Amino acid sequence: MQTKYDREMTDVDRPIPETSLSAFSSFISGGMGLHFPLERFGDLTRGLRSAAKEFGFEDSEACIQWLMSSPLSERQIETLASYLTVGETYFFRDKAGLDIFEQRILPELIESRRMNSRHLKIWSAGCATGEEAYTLAILINTMIRDSSEWKIDIIGTDINSVFLQKASQGDYGKWSFRGVSDWIKERYFTASDGGKLRIDEHIKEMVSFQYLNLAEDSFPAFMNNIHGMDVIFCRNVLLYFNEEQAVRVVNGLYRSLADGGWLVVGPCDLLHVTSLGIIPVDFESPNLYRKGFPEPLLPTLPPARTPPSESELKPHPAPKPVTQIPKAPTARSGYGEALILYQAGQYDAAAGMLMEALSTGPDTGPAQERAKKMMLLARSRANQGNLTEALIWCERMIAADHLSTAGYYLRSCILLEEGRTEDAAGAIRQAIFLDPDFILGHFVMGNIAFARGARVKAGKSFRHTLRLLSRCPEDLVLSESEGITAGRLKKIIEIAAERKIV
Numbered sequence: 001m002q003t004k005y006d007r008e009m010t011d012v013d014r015p016i017p018e019t020s021l022s023a024f025s026s027f028i029s030g031g032m033g034l035h036f037p038l039e040r041f042g043d044l045t046r047g048l049r050s051a052a053k054e055f056g057f058e059d060s061e062a063c064i065q066w067l068m069s070s071p072l073s074e075r076q077i078e079t080l081a082s083y084l085t086v087g088e089t090y091f092f093r094d095k096a097g098l099d100i101f102e103q104r105i106l107p108e109l110i111e112s113r114r115m116n117s118r119h120l121k122i123w124s125a126g127c128a129t130g131e132e133a134y135t136l137a138i139l140i141n142t143m144i145r146d147s148s149e150w151k152i153d154i155i156g157t158d159i160n161s162v163f164l165q166k167a168s169q170g171d172y173g174k175w176s177f178r179g180v181s182d183w184i185k186e187r188y189f190t191a192s193d194g195g196k197l198r199i200d201e202h203i204k205e206m207v208s209f210q211y212l213n214l215a216e217d218s219f220p221a222f223m224n225n226i227h228g229m230d231v232i233f234c235r236n237v238l239l240y241f242n243e244e245q246a247v248r249v250v251n252g253l254y255r256s257l258a259d260g261g262w263l264v265v266g267p268c269d270l271l272h273v274t275s276l277g278i279i280p281v282d283f284e285s286p287n288l289y290r291k292g293f294p295e296p297l298l299p300t301l302p303p304a305r306t307p308p309s310e311s312e313l314k315p316h317p318a319p320k321p322v323t324q325i326p327k328a329p330t331a332r333s334g335y336g337e338a339l340i341l342y343q344a345g346q347y348d349a350a351a352g353m354l355m356e357a358l359s360t361g362p363d364t365g366p367a368q369e370r371a372k373k374m375m376l377l378a379r380s381r382a383n384q385g386n387l388t389e390a391l392i393w394c395e396r397m398i399a400a401d402h403l404s405t406a407g408y409y410l411r412s413c414i415l416l417e418e419g420r421t422e423d424a425a426g427a428i429r430q431a432i433f434l435d436p437d438f439i440l441g442h443f444v445m446g447n448i449a450f451a452r453g454a455r456v457k458a459g460k461s462f463r464h465t466l467r468l469l470s471r472c473p474e475d476l477v478l479s480e481s482e483g484i485t486a487g488r489l490k491k492i493i494e495i496a497a498e499r500k501i502v
């Protein structure tokens with residue numbers, strides 16, 4: 001029975017029973033990948049109390065029961081994430097990681113790209129309010145004098161849409177600048193309202209922000225340009241995940257790297273990463289990993305079987321971490337084996353196998369079979385960061401199957417990435433012509449219009465995408481999306497709309 005004393009106690013005073021915290025900790029571990037062992041129950045309690053208020057509950061325990069009564073909705077996940085994770089970040093945080101970027105990674109990348117694509121792709125995964133992404137842009141700006149002749153894509157993603165909104169605005173208070181030299185502030189910021197500093201437009205243009213839940217979403221993906229990354233910064237994020245989720249996330253990050261791409265994690269993220277078959281580049285830089293160094297480990301291939309259907313390409317579970325080096329597959333292998341390598345992020349090996357299969361396979365074979373191989377080859381090359389070859393294979397694929405919506409779609413994504421917006425628009429128009437209800441087609445059309453500065457047209461395409469999405473179940477995996485669901489795309493567009501993009 002409740003005593004008067006109980007009733008007078010506020011929720012802040014009343015402890016949440018350990019059994020409830022324990023049950024809730026397991027629940028969010030499964031649903032969100034967040035890791036709250038016993039020693040972090042204090043943090044869990046504090047976060048829960050604040051979240052409960054936002055959900056309209058006076059009593060945190062009642063809120064726990066309510067949250068656990070059904071699978072978490074998008075809204076619940078986002079609210080919980082905003083209270084259970086910390087958005088702590090600031091400009092030029094963790095000097096060691098940035099020194100590596102400035103002194104080791106960037107010079108090599110710039111040197112290798114200067115004579116060809118002049119294109120760099122960098123991902124700040126778990127970017128919070130954007131300071132990390134802008135820091136990377138500033139460092140690049142200090143190193144590339146002729147930056148207007150380069151295409152620099154720095155993409156910041158986070159689970160917290162309020163953070164993303166702040167990142168897009170680019171206004172920062174004093175606390176974001178602890179330890180930042182005055183010359184950086186003077187050179188890259190201007191005074192804004194309330195004593196804040198605003199990031200300069202030319203730095204802002206190098207960076208874009210989008211919603212992505214690392215624990216739930218599929219990546220790499222062409223749709224949102226999360227693939228073929230030269231560098232991924234994922235610092236002070238992995239520590240929130242349980243072991244299983246961390247493994248899944250790091251696998252996804254690894255598969256999102258171009259050949260020779262770099263992964264930089266934070267000092268506290270180390271443990272999770274070393275539990276995988278991915279090994280730090282060297283002793284001096286334990287937070288630094290590189291795709292293909294040491295030699296990539298090829299996944300064990302099952303016995304030859306009939307090629308998988310196209311649908312097998314879509315939602316692919318992350319491959320298990322590889323613990324031993326199996327033999328490389330033989331050249332006779334075809335699409336099915338290449339697909340396994342592709343899904344393991346071994347794009348070069350997949351491409352090699354497909355090239356072999358295409359050059360030795362009978363030319364008289366079904367055109368669609370050859371087209372399928374070419375498509376996977378184009379995807380592999382694009383994921384390696386080799387857009388030129390990806391485009392060639394994409395075009396060959398379209399020549400072999402000129403009714404392929406997927407072919408035109410991939411072609412438009414690659415062209416858009418290359419900054420060839422006119423050509424990208426032509427390709428996506430073809431895809432939509434072939435399938436007027438092709439949801440990703442309308443979405444990409446919106447992205448292209450946006451990239452061309454045609455905001456009204458972009459808004460129209462995004463609204464049409466939302467109309468088409470409203471007819472789909474939330475968990476429907478969208479065609480050609482590599483695992484992105486209808487609900488997720490809706491979310492991505494809605495968050496863009498909040499930032500007045502739509």
Ligand SMILES: C[S@@+](CC[C@H](N)C(=O)[O-])C[C@H]1O[C@@H](n2cnc3c(N)ncnc32)[C@H](O)[C@@H]1O
Nearest residue numbers: 085088089126128158159160213214215235236
């Ligand atoms: C401490 S901040 C790190 C910011 C920045 N990377 C840095 O090191 O300064 C952690 C960020 O991870 C984000 N985060 C936590 N779980 C996430 C998830 N499942 N998917 C995406 N972002 C997540 C949080 O919202 C928060 O913004």
